[in-house]
Amino acid sequence: xxxxxxxxxxxxxxxxxxxxxxxxxxxxxxxxxxxxxxxxxxxxxxxxxxxxxxxxxxxxxxxxxxxxxxxxxxxxxxxxxxxxxxxxxxxxxxxxxxxxxxxxxxxxxxxxxxxxxxxxxxxxxxxxxxxxxxxxxxxxxxxxxxxxxxxxxxxxxxxxxxxxxxxxxxxxxxxxxxxxxxxxxxxxxxxxxxxxxxxxxxxxxxxxxxxxxxxxxxxxxxxxxxxxxxxxxxxxxxxxxxxxxx
Amino acid sequence: xxxxxxxxxxxxxxxxxxxxxxxxxxxxxxxxxxxxxxxxxxxxxxxxxxxxxxxxxxxxxxxxxxxxxxxxxxxxxxxxxxxxxxxxxxxxxxxxxxxxxxxxxxxxxxxxxxxxxxxxxxxxxxxxxxxxxxxxxxxxxxxxxxxxxxxxxxxxxxxxxxxxxxxxxxxxxxxxxxxxxxxxxxxxxxxxxxxxxxxxxxxxxxxxxxxxxxxxxxxxxxxxxxxxxxxxxxxxxxxxxxxxxxxxxxxxxxxxxxxxxxxxxxxxxxxxxxxxxxxxxxxxxxxxxxxxxxxxxxxxxxxxxxxxxxxxxxxxxxxxxxxxxxxxxxxx
Ligand SMILES: Nc1ncnc2c1ncn2[C@@H]1O[C@H](COP(=O)(O)OP(=O)(O)OP(=O)(O)O)[C@@H](O)[C@H]1O
Ligand SMILES: [Mg+2]
Numbered sequence: 327x328x329x330x331x332x333x334x335x336x337x338x339x340x341x342x343x344x345x346x347x348x349x350x351x352x353x354x355x356x357x358x359x360x361x362x363x364x365x366x367x368x369x370x371x372x373x374x375x376x377x378x379x380x381x382x383x384x385x386x387x388x389x390x391x392x393x394x395x396x397x398x399x400x401x402x403x404x405x406x407x408x409x410x411x412x413x414x415x416x417x418x419x420x421x422x423x424x425x426x427x428x429x430x431x432x433x434x435x436x437x438x439x440x441x442x443x444x445x446x447x448x449x450x451x452x453x454x455x456x457x458x459x460x461x462x463x464x465x466x467x468x469x470x471x472x473x474x475x476x477x478x479x480x481x482x483x484x485x486x487x488x489x490x491x492x493x494x495x496x497x498x499x500x501x502x503x504x505x506x507x508x509x510x511x512x513x514x515x516x517x518x519x520x521x522x523x524x525x526x527x528x529x530x531x532x533x534x535x536x537x538x539x540x541x542x543x544x545x546x547x548x549x550x551x552x553x554x555x556x557x558x559x560x561x562x563x564x565x566x567x568x569x570x571x572x
Numbered sequence: 573x574x575x576x577x578x579x580x581x582x583x584x585x586x587x588x589x590x591x592x593x594x595x596x597x598x599x600x601x602x603x604x605x606x607x608x609x610x611x612x613x614x615x616x617x618x619x620x621x622x623x624x625x626x627x628x629x630x631x632x633x634x635x636x637x638x639x640x641x642x643x644x645x646x647x648x649x650x651x652x653x654x655x656x657x658x659x660x661x662x663x664x665x666x667x668x669x670x671x672x673x674x675x676x677x678x679x680x681x682x683x684x685x686x687x688x689x690x691x692x693x694x695x696x697x698x699x700x701x702x703x704x705x706x707x708x709x710x711x712x713x714x715x716x717x718x719x720x721x722x723x724x725x726x727x728x729x730x731x732x733x734x735x736x737x738x739x740x741x742x743x744x745x746x747x748x749x750x751x752x753x754x755x756x757x758x759x760x761x762x763x764x765x766x767x768x769x770x771x772x773x774x775x776x777x778x779x780x781x782x783x784x785x786x787x788x789x790x791x792x793x794x795x796x797x798x799x800x801x802x803x804x805x806x807x808x809x810x811x812x813x814x815x816x817x818x819x820x821x822x823x824x825x826x827x828x829x830x831x832x833x834x835x836x837x838x839x840x841x842x843x844x845x846x847x848x849x850x851x852x853x854x855x856x857x858x859x860x861x862x863x864x865x866x867x868x869x870x871x872x873x874x875x876x877x878x879x880x881x882x883x884x885x886x887x888x889x890x891x892x893x894x895x896x897x898x899x900x901x902x903x904x
Contacts, residue, residue: 399795414793416786418853419779427783428794430776440774482794 377401472500645812653852663832691814747822785852
């Protein structure tokens with residue numbers, strides 16, 4: 327059973343055709359590296375799966391049922407979590423508050439409910455421990471490194487027990503050591519049966535963790551093959567168009 | 573044994589923070605403002621024998637109570653990254669509403685209900701235009717500043733009201749009286765400050781308005797009802813202005829259409845001195861109260877020290893800039 331099945335997804339913004347007839351199947355615990363040049367349509371595809379945009383054409387199936395997301399929250403309820411390129415975190419809140427944002431646990435009776443900070447800190451600490459991250463639940467996100475921010479965003483995905491996590495360029499703006507940290511986080515997710523779609527421009531990252539490589543070129547899917555059967559050289563050729571798709 | 577150590581290290585992670593209790597305390601803007609306020613009071617108590625008298629302290633606390641009450645609502649608005657310039661005019665129109673209704677022979681309850689309904693209506697209009705129509709808070713509330721002040725004149729025919737009908741005594745006692753030696757507006761301020769402080773820290777509503785101020789887009793993506801929350805802070809802010817107006821009319825014993833004029837500036841100043849960040853995402857109930865107190869203490873000190881009243885604006889204004897500058901340097 328697939329986690330996600332895209333069939334003939336197209337998306338136009340006015341005259342711009344950002345995606346044309348993209349079809350893709352994602353299986354549980356699979357890491358897919360999604361590559362392509364600037365403007366190839368990667369972020370657009372991520373946003374369609376994440377419920378930010380509706381596709382102009384095509385269908386999305388989850389666990390063999392066709393779905394339509396009107397809002398990101400609906401995608402999340404269907405088990406899809408997006409870690410945004412610009413990291414949708416609140417700098418002024420703690421790591422724990424960010425993990426639980428929008429679904430804070432409360433305690434009390436009837437309508438008299440207060441936030442259960444104890445439960446939030448405990449669960450967040452468990453999630454960070456599970457991800458082997460040094461992130462502390464009570465610390466403000468403002469003071470965190472890029473890697474720790476990623477951990478917060480990913481802990482959010484673990485909290486909702488997502489089946490699929492989409493990551494848009496998580497390694498674009500962080501140091502080498504932090505990149506290794508993020509790649510480890512992705513492996514942990516995979517080990518727990520969570521599928522990951524990783525958007526990245528960095529060849530070593532993709533070949534370091536991905537099971538499959540998918541290449542978009544001018545909105546079209548031009549390659550979808552096991553990482554082991556491909557090479558950085560071939561993928562570079564596919565991205566630039568030096569190698570024509572078969 | 574292994575499970576025990578694992579548990580211990582988890583507990584460690586839960587409780588550990590980067591800087592410890594003292595570090596966190598010292599890292600709070602409101603802590604420093606409180607220290608400044610206490611210092612100012614101590615210095616004044618030593619420097620003059622008129623400051624620390626019961627009479628003077630009673631007056632000082634009562635004077636800042638009105639601004640403090642509205643600063644609580646304003647702080648909630650500022651936390652979301654908004655601003656409400658209309659609170660002074662809302663005070664004006666609410667004061668006139670309770671005055672007109674009570675002088676027509678209705679009870680205090682009906683008069684107060686009319687004032688609060690007026691405040692709520694203004695808040696709903698502000699909030700709707702900002703949250704649902706997507707208009708900038710500055711523009712919407714600037715427009716409302718003008719509209720509400722003008723309506724106050726329309727409702728009262730621009731006449732002073734000093735006869736409040738059968739419940740006059742009740743109104744005057746409420747605004748001008750005391751409870752256990754404390755001026756009633758101060759009692760209201762303390763109760764409201766505790767309520768705001770509690771709600772900001774312990775409810776989803778509180779966390780969510782901080783989240784909106786921190787990153788509205790992120791809050792939206794996680795399913796936080798951003799629009800409804802924004803609407804709610806403007807309604808709440810207007811209501812605090814309505815409450816302050818009712819108490820103020822009772823204290824003054826009369827109301828003119830000028831009630832609350834330019835108070836929006838003092839209210840915003842109190843919030844900002846107390847640590848509310850106009851960029852959104854920061855501010856506390858305690859800060860609003862201490863900010864209001866500090867402005868009044870400065871004013872009162874200058875008065876007692878015999879400094880020309882013309883200098884007041886310079887000192888208060890300088891302090892606003894100083895408080896924000898201090899916050900900037902501390903963050904470095
Ligand atoms: N909201 C939008 N409105 C109009 N055009 C858009 C919108 N979002 C994306 N596009 C266009 O769609 C095309 C694909 O953009 P997209 O952001 O998906 O590319 P990308 O592969 O993520 O690129 P990058 O590597 O730079 O992040 C681009 O031509 C872009 O200008
Ligand atoms: Mg992109």
